[in-house]
Amino acid sequence: MKLSNEQKRYIEELFELLKIPSISADSKFQKDVNDAANWIKDSLKKIGCDKVEIIKTKGHPIVYAEKIINTKFPTVLVYGHYDVQPPDPINLWDNPPFDPIIKQTKLHPEGAIFCRGACDDKGQMFMHIKALEKMNQKNNLKCNVKFMIEGEEEIGSENLEKFVKENKAKLKSDIILISDTGIISNNQPSITTSLRGLSYMEVSIKGPNKDLHSGLYGGAVPNPINILCEMISRLKDEDNKIIIPGFYDDVIEYDEDARNEINKEPFNLKEFKNSINISDIHGEKDYSTIERKSIRPTLDVNGIWGGYMGEGSKTVIPSEAHAKISMRLVPNQDWKKISKIFKDYFISIAPKSVSVKVKTHHGGYPYLTPSDNPGYKAAYMAYNETFGIKPLRSNSGGSIPIVPMFEKELKTKSILMGFGLDTDDIHSPNEHFGLFNFFKGIETIEKFYKYYSEIVN
């Protein structure tokens, strides 16, 4: 890929940021985390932002900045994060994890930047700073822009929620723009328009007050493991539908057109099965695999334990058995309501012979961007122009808890305008981000502002 001088400078600048090992999870890197925040503050100042500040929290600082062009213009709040995942296992990296290098790959023939944070999220966040720089230079920006770049995304954004709650006026905007997701491929852009929520529970079944000999007591006493298994089996029916009363009450059911649209996403069932080596898929009757992993709620046991788990055999009836059970939720399910009906139902199906404890670990709301949202429309038009292909709506099966949190606290939708690929190895050794994607991202963000100001003004 032949780079312009300007592009070369962007890469050089990004490399400076990437070299700072701002690992939020490890207190040994506290200074680096602060250095990264300062580097971003300087970078935002340099491109002409006002009110650039570093906001201290109980944890890592948040960088905030504004570029108010005209109070009559719509305001875009850009969210990103400067912290990164630990690079472990380091021995699996082909190059040092904080020494960025450009190498070609099959999917990135133009070259990709290999470094921890290249894609998640330093590279994607930096696209927004460079897009604003360009628009400032051209003086064609018809939106106001606010930046909120945090340092705790990889450790749960614990202090961000407090900041958001306490600064609603400051953070007021018409739309939130986030580049921390991906596109289907470099030939097929996509916009993530829904996220699943989560309700994560832990259940404990207690039978006898001590472990018992399975010969002397077997057959006559409640075995907590057998009973736990029976209770778990009563959470779904034979069609893999969840039979907790009221579970599907608030689930958005899509009509045929919408389902056809969803099922247009490129997907090869054989490749899917081969990639995880399963001989058959397994899921809710009457829904496709794409639907099952995006627009339908789930119930999965994430862990189970009880009794003797060592080598060989032990003839024990254990006193207790435990499981971690989580449900992925879809718009408009309320995780607090779901956690409650799960708990009520689970307790109701227990036999009298055991005692049951149900604990809610945590939860999160699902999220949906409707296709008539002006931000979505602007993003759609931007991708369409820069990629030359209409972007698809992508329904993610995962959860990004800050997005529904922003909606709840700021009453503002987020546009998930990502440019990474699934294969970019974020959170893994050899994380990388394509040069094509980086520059296409800057270009698409610029177009977003253009279309958004046209639609809203």
Next chain:
Amino acid sequence: MKLSNEQKRYIEELFELLKIPSISADSKFQKDVNDAANWIKDSLKKIGCDKVEIIKTKGHPIVYAEKIINTKFPTVLVYGHYDVQPPDPINLWDNPPFDPIIKQTKLHPEGAIFCRGACDDKGQMFMHIKALEKMNQKNNLKCNVKFMIEGEEEIGSENLEKFVKENKAKLKSDIILISDTGIISNNQPSITTSLRGLSYMEVSIKGPNKDLHSGLYGGAVPNPINILCEMISRLKDEDNKIIIPGFYDDVIEYDEDARNEINKEPFNLKEFKNSINISDIHGEKDYSTIERKSIRPTLDVNGIWGGYMGEGSKTVIPSEAHAKISMRLVPNQDWKKISKIFKDYFISIAPKSVSVKVKTHHGGYPYLTPSDNPGYKAAYMAYNETFGIKPLRSNSGGSIPIVPMFEKELKTKSILMGFGLDTDDIHSPNEHFGLFNFFKGIETIEKFYKYYSEIVN
């Protein structure tokens, strides 16, 4: 309890044996194990046995002896063991575990010997040596007696089976006599007439070839834990009957009279529930608790594990899930057949999306002494005379693998003529054996020989 000089001598002798820490599980006590074997050899010689020998095995030695009175008389083979359980946790013993002492207890107002092995099985085995000594002195024995006293009972009798198989002629007898069980109480003697067998399986369910993110894959792939739970729930029906086809085919069904007899055993349901703190019992429909834990087969999950078992939460769909499942079997179930039908059925109920492994850990046959067996009749009459109360038949829910092994190899029934109490803390700190029980045992064994020779001759 006022002891005669003879009784005092018996106690002194038993103390000598009890002081030897013949812990079979710990190789540090190898010399003590050998010393105990030698002590028994000397003891059997002293009372006038012939052919007293120590038989070496790959593990600990077996002491063998004979007292052949007349080849026309019936022959009784006495089995016992001189090895003991480790005394751990030592700090919970009120006195040193290998320094025998006589103390009163609520259930043993006449005094009880406190020492590791006092009841299991040195004390109970020694009753047979003393009974034979008395009969030799009185010259009234109308049976031949063989002794086979092993040193590996507490570690699985691994080398005994080989010895038995290779010495069938030497061990030929009409009945085997074993004192390694108990009686209901000192006011209600009982004879253990049935033992449950065992089939111990381990199952593994494999879904995807790696742990998956429950957001990105949840709903669309087989979750091995959910599936394992569903499969386990399909092993029993709502009445807690095992629904593996053919499972009950060989189970002896008792008629009303026999069931009434079984249910005569003193049993207080409230006390049973309180003792293990359960609010309700749980078991096969149409059977009492006594029946459920003795004459009915069972299926218990002894251990289960899979996925994330740590603190907090992890949103994983695990690749595998595992369980240990055992079935207690009753006469005339064949553990090899049961293991096979379990495996076939378990594999047959798995969905196509997962792979299943079923492994047989080990098994054992159930055992039954019919009430028309001459040895049983003699034991019945002996207890009735010495205790002044008719003994009850006691069906144990546990397994004593050597008993069905003797039946299989030697074609000979065993009479389980025990004298311990459930509360004697065998395998626990402060093991003890009542003086009443010890002397009553010697007396009852003497009577057994008398009645047995009368019935058989």
